[in-house]
Amino acid sequence: MQHAQFQQRLRDFRASMQLAAQDAALIFSSDNLRYLFNYTGEAAYGVVTADALYLITDYRFVEQAEQECINEQMSANVICRDRDKQSLGAAIAVLLHQHRVHRVWFEAAQVTVSIWQDISQDLSFCVLTPAPAVIEQQRKTKDAWEIAQIQAAAQIADQALAAIMPQMRLGVREADLALELDYQMQKRGSAGVSFTTILGFGARSALPHCLPSDRELQAGDLVVLDFGAVVNGYRSDMTRSFVAGKATPQQRAMFDTVYAAQQAAMATLQAGVAAVDVNAASSAVLQASPFAEFAGPGLGHGVGIKLHEQPFISPVCREHLGWHYVVTIEPGIYIPSYGGIRIEDDVLITDDGYQLLTHAPKEFELSI
Amino acid sequence: MQHAQFQQRLRDFRASMQLAAQDAALIFSSDNLRYLFNYTGEAAYGVVTADALYLITDYRFVEQAEQECINEQMSANVICRDRDKQSLGAAIAVLLHQHRVHRVWFEAAQVTVSIWQDISQDLSFCVLTPAPAVIEQQRKTKDAWEIAQIQAAAQIADQALAAIMPQMRLGVREADLALELDYQMQKRGSAGVSFTTILGFGARSALPHCLPSDRELQAGDLVVLDFGAVVNGYRSDMTRSFVAGKATPQQRAMFDTVYAAQQAAMATLQAGVAAVDVNAASSAVLQASPFAEFAGPGLGHGVGIKLHEQPFISPVCREHLGWHYVVTIEPGIYIPSYGGIRIEDDVLITDDGYQLLTHAPKEFELSI
Structure with missing residues (x-):
């Protein structure tokens, strides 16, 4: 600083x-x-x-x-x-x-x-x-020092997730796995956690703000894991989705749709793009899919000192994304009583595109 | 409930x-x-x-x-x-x-x-x-269910402290030890932690709100550790003080003074006692000691859904402590650039005295 x-x-x-x-x-x-x-x-x-x-x-x-x-x-x-x-x-x-x-x-x-x-x-x-x-x-426009802090937080989160992946096995409880993840982030230098880790197995993965419970991981469960680290007061925010074992055709179709929606949104990113256009790119993919009615509202938000900062990327957002904004891109599908899938990354908006700050792999099927 | x-x-x-x-x-x-x-x-x-x-x-x-x-x-x-x-x-x-x-x-x-x-x-x-x-x-007066939650939180904190005591060894970092304590509380069912754990070694123990740092434990250090658990939204709050090895005469005198001040305050507790009288009992011990000028202001506070609730026990408090209030009793001595000692317990006020809710031992010297 x-x-x-x-x-x-x-x-x-x-x-x-x-x-x-x-x-x-x-x-x-x-x-x-x-x-x-x-x-x-x-x-x-x-x-x-x-x-x-x-x-x-x-x-x-x-x-x-x-x-x-x-x-x-x-x-x-x-x-x-x-x-x-x-x-x-x-x-x-x-x-x-x-x-x-x-x-x-x-x-x-x-x-x-x-x-x-x-x-x-x-x-x-x-x-x-x-x-x-x-x-x-x-605060929407991050300077070099701020970007470095968010990057450091995102890297901690990436590494902590890698460290707990071996524990994502049948029978593990949501609460225990979330605690291990929080512990691994702090062990790597996160000051507390960015927010209470969201972790839902099975039908609970359809709850957008699912707090970890005693639910144990069962074969075939969808898994939504949303978490972040904090470095010098700056936060990261990332979601990964998994299936416990081999995906059914429906689960695979859900994942592919969310992934394609995220890629479509990211393809529009560059300084000056209208937030509604970013949202529309994702929305077009979701609405053309069999899961249109289960698409979540809103696509992303700024992240920095606060977890949820301006701008909020949604169909009603009137803003443009500026140079060196850091935002999340997080489309999702949530089917009540069945399960949900969300994929979320943090991106830095640049003159001619974006830089990805979160790097955890997006492999869907867990070999368990 | x-x-x-x-x-x-x-x-x-x-x-x-x-x-x-x-x-x-x-x-x-x-x-x-x-x-x-x-x-x-x-x-x-x-x-x-x-x-x-x-x-x-x-x-x-x-x-x-x-x-x-x-x-x-x-x-x-x-x-x-x-x-x-x-x-x-x-x-x-x-x-x-x-x-x-x-x-x-x-x-x-x-x-x-x-x-x-x-x-x-x-x-x-x-x-x-x-x-x-x-x-x-x-909310000052806790019902049976609320008392049971605070008791459960206090018990988790007691057990978590016992679990990490073997790690309180020369060379351990404040931040690592605090993280282990937080982890052990959550492992035992605490929903997050009651507040950011306060842990200070050496001169840092004199800071009333010392956030854990990279400082390593050295022989002769004073240690102040202030922490709590959360059960069903109700919090505990406990402080223990240690010395890394054999206490010097001054460290021993500090500890004995704080301990005596806490005991004097507790001896006054029963439903109906004026908070100023509880404070005065502790204060008399502190003021009669060689550490009078280093005594901390304020003796305790209510604890429940919030960490710091009414009443606040201090020289200017006009309240009486009622039946089934839960309060902390936490006298302390803080010598700048040297170190501090605080001992804090949670007590339930009863008709004819009090019930201790926190039970961790108060042994001062660590054998390391």
């Missing part, structure tokens, strides 16, 4: 502030504090003015804040508030007065009504406006 | 609503949806009226909601909202109109400003008031 990268992020954000004639912005989101301030702790609030940066925290996190926010990458002012003596609103008011701030953005989607009621009563001298999602807009 | 327990919770909550002349309450907190509705999923909103219960969700979670909220324990009405066609506010308004509701509590501490702006514009026919923390107040 470089000083220049934080400077660029701040410059872009301040340009948006200026365009909207805002003198300051209050940042409540931990994701955005990481992105703008390099701060990864809790219980902190950011204040951005045209020429200064403040991070307000308390004795529990001040040491961490000073380490992360005052160094060669970042030079914020860290304020240690005594919570028994000064309200958060009062602490913010001092800074806004000092900078003669009048118009203020605040992250309305990131602060609760009760905290905001407390804060805003101290800020009656300002015009307070909910901030549009400009930081989230900036 | 019994039907009668949910009925009791709802009866108590509705009694509070009636006392405040509220016709309905909007529940946004996932913890409170679990507590009042038996719902453990995401993306759901509860509406409680004097004689009806509604859970509003969407296609992603409607199956789970129907399984959890319509059965012999619970009989809520589950509403599957089409998010493309109906706003959340409109869905709530339909119900409130139907029940001729006028005065409405909402969980202001659990909803963001932007979501609330969207919802409330559809509810202009109601008087909307932030709800006081009455559900959180109810």
Whole structure:
């Protein structure tokens, strides 16, 4: 992580502030504090003015804040508030007065009504406006360091999956296999896991958010496994589908359809493509198949500091995929009470195509 | 979990609503949806009226909601909202109109400003008031089923610690040991972990929220290990402190002081005791020691669905500990750049004392 990268992020954000004639912005989101301030702790609030940066925290996190926010990458002012003596609103008011701030953005989607009621009563001298999602807009485009983190997370996930494949045998329980996978990712350096691992055997594979249970793997089961790793706060997200043994003609047809839908979507990828066109390419394959009515809604999403970030690739998405967006492409077929198949990869959008970040093999049949 | 327990919770909550002349309450907190509705999923909103219960969700979670909220324990009405066609506010308004509701509590501490702006514009026919923390107040007193879950979580934590003790040897890395502990808890049935395991060796043990690093265990190091398990949504929370080898006189004095402070606090426990008196008993021991200036602030907190619940036992707490509260008792000494010691147990408050829920041994010296 470089000083220049934080400077660029701040410059872009301040340009948006200026365009909207805002003198300051209050940042409540931990994701955005990481992105703008390099701060990864809790219980902190950011204040951005045209020429200064403040991070307000308390004795529990001040040491961490000073380490992360005052160094060669970042030079914020860290304020240690005594919570028994000064309200958060009062602490913010001092800074806004000092900078003669009048118009203020605040992250309305990131602060609760009760905290905001407390804060805003101290800020009656300002015009307070909910901030549009400009930081989230900036975060869509990943810089080289961010791409490297997602790549590292994806590689850990690839390797962890390879490590547990020998345990994917008849009789293994969903919960035990998921735990082994989580363990192998962390053993390889993942900070926790990207999200609660989704693992469903048999009919349970048709549940898009199937939490691992005591269900044991049986011959002929479909298997959906959706998981990811975390490196320096950046996430990966990958799904692989299997069948326990030799596929029936229907299972094979389902897999081939999903695979073809994913390939069709990927063939459209390049900087500037409309998200609806990517979705339509996948959808055309699914809708032309015998499984049209069982196709899942939505094709993918941005991934980065959050697991699910903008843009969301769907039939109603109005966005274009930009250069160095990182998105998932994950078509699926879900037949209730029978089973499901989903294949998901993370891709980096480039000028003339894409770069695949997840590399685990897509062999469908398990030899068990 | 019994039907009668949910009925009791709802009866108590509705009694509070009636006392405040509220016709309905909007529940946004996932913890409170679990507590009042038996719902453990995401993306759901509860509406409680004097004689009806509604859970509003969407296609992603409607199956789970129907399984959890319509059965012999619970009989809520589950509403599957089409998010493309109906706003959340409109869905709530339909119900409130139907029940001729006028005065409405909402969980202001659990909803963001932007979501609330969207919802409330559809509810202009109601008087909307932030709800006081009455559900959180109810949740302080644990029923028999809740106690059994916390006990089960505490037992898993005890057993997992015993399982990894042989790995607490010179050269082991904090991150590796913490991962093994997390793995052993989940292997024994913990659903994830109660919180990110805190593990610090040497001077790092003085950081109250020390995240595991690559630091290796060295002879003479103090070790602070703070962790917990989760069973059916209920958490445990325990800290043990060790020294790698034979304690120096100062380390031994630190440990004996913290242990004595914890025992002094526990000796005061029984239903009705003032939290300040529990705190004072511990504080007296710490303040009379050579480590007075290094004593940590705060002695403990409630634990249950959330890791940190009311009451918070501290010098400024105005509460009394009630029958069947479950709280932590966790005095600590933290000497910057040297090391820390904390001992923490979970206790159930009873009529004439307390019941210890965490049972891991408190042997200080590791034979390594």
